[in-house]
Amino acid sequence: MNAVSPSATPPVKLAAAMAARRTPEQLRARRLLVWRELLTSLWAPLCIIGLAFVPYTVLIEFAPAAAAWAQPAMKGLGLLMVAYFVALLVWRNASPKEKALRALRHEANELLSENERILQKPQVRAKLGDPVPERIAEQALRVESASVEGNAERLREELKGLEALTAQHLGPFRKQSAADFIGGFGKALLIALVIRTFIVEPYRIPSGSMLPTLEIGDQVFVNKFIYGVRVPWANVVPFVIVRPPARGDVIVFNNPVDESKDYIKRVVGVPGDKVEIFEGVVHINGKPQKRDLVAADFTVHNITDDGRWYDQQEARFDEDLDGVKHAALQTLSRMPQHEGPYEVPADHVFVMGDNRDNSADSRHGLGYGYGKAEYVPYGHIKGKAMVVWLSLGYQGLLHGLFGGTGLRVDRFFEPVR
Structure with missing residues (x-):
């Protein structure tokens, strides 16, 4: 046999x-x-x-x-x-x-x-x-x-x-072969990479440039597929899945001037737009965007490089950017009379922080050249900030044990607008 x-x-x-x-x-x-x-x-x-x-x-x-x-x-x-x-x-x-x-x-x-x-x-x-x-x-x-x-x-x-x-x-x-181990580990790693690269990624707010919309210590989830599948390191988006970036979107992007850093800002201008700011009011293609003063003396909480909290006094405005309503801060005493014009090239966006006078954005070379315009290419955009899922910020729970930083339950599930 x-x-x-x-x-x-x-x-x-x-x-x-x-x-x-x-x-x-x-x-x-x-x-x-x-x-x-x-x-x-x-x-x-x-x-x-x-x-x-x-x-x-x-x-x-x-x-x-x-x-x-x-x-x-x-x-x-x-x-x-x-x-x-x-x-x-x-x-x-x-x-x-x-x-x-x-x-x-x-x-x-x-x-x-x-x-x-x-x-x-x-x-x-x-x-x-x-x-x-x-x-x-x-x-x-x-x-x-x-x-x-x-x-x-x-x-x-x-x-x-x-x-x-x-x-x-x-x-x-019974002895597991190297191939079995590598195969199991590889599958888990691949799933994690696919989720993080193409679906959703967490991002921590490190600075006050987006106050009061996003507070220091907020942890947001970034929708990575809404604008299209971005190929990492190559910085290209072969195709759009849902829609391209729109005015008012809060985006996380890899800084094209210094690719070792990721920033989070608000899209103000899209390809073809002419953006100008007159006494703090954004004008897009000659049309002023509605902006109302809410409080001339509004307090937000910022943090120094060595982790010490301090109060920042600013004027707070409610701004309507092409239908997207959000808050913005500005220092009335040193508000520039005129900024721009900034003409947004194809496949790029013009971004600004909601904390207008404390933001390294497109008006200032994305942090590398005051008064020098820099735009964010589509291929550098990682995704759209969706929601705050965790917040470790000013005066949260147990803040007395951690130098004023604690768990901010009130920020949980806050939509990013």
């Missing part, structure tokens, strides 16, 4: 073998256990917030008025999830039985995953034949039954039985 060719031998799927042996009652009990494990995982509150955050960001992007009710709802959900997380943490550590069962169930899952990985290799089936995988599947079901039952002692004994079978029959195959 000819030897069985490994390539002709189908792999054994442990999960399928176990599923074929389960009774309907066992299947229902297992499903209940799976849901219980998911909902009592410390990841559960974070996943719930993450799942709610996706539709929330879409909603406030395309229906800005909805933020009036959606933001309080998200804050309420966030506080509820914090309470959920704390309750889980206390319960998981206060109950000895739960701690023991969780550790044993984790060990069981790791061992079952290892068996599944080994038995999927055709050469293992060719060497072992059918009886061994069947015995392992039967013992794995006994482990699962003890886990569902919640009997720690029985689960420990059944695990010892599965470990003994694994060591006896699969011992030579």
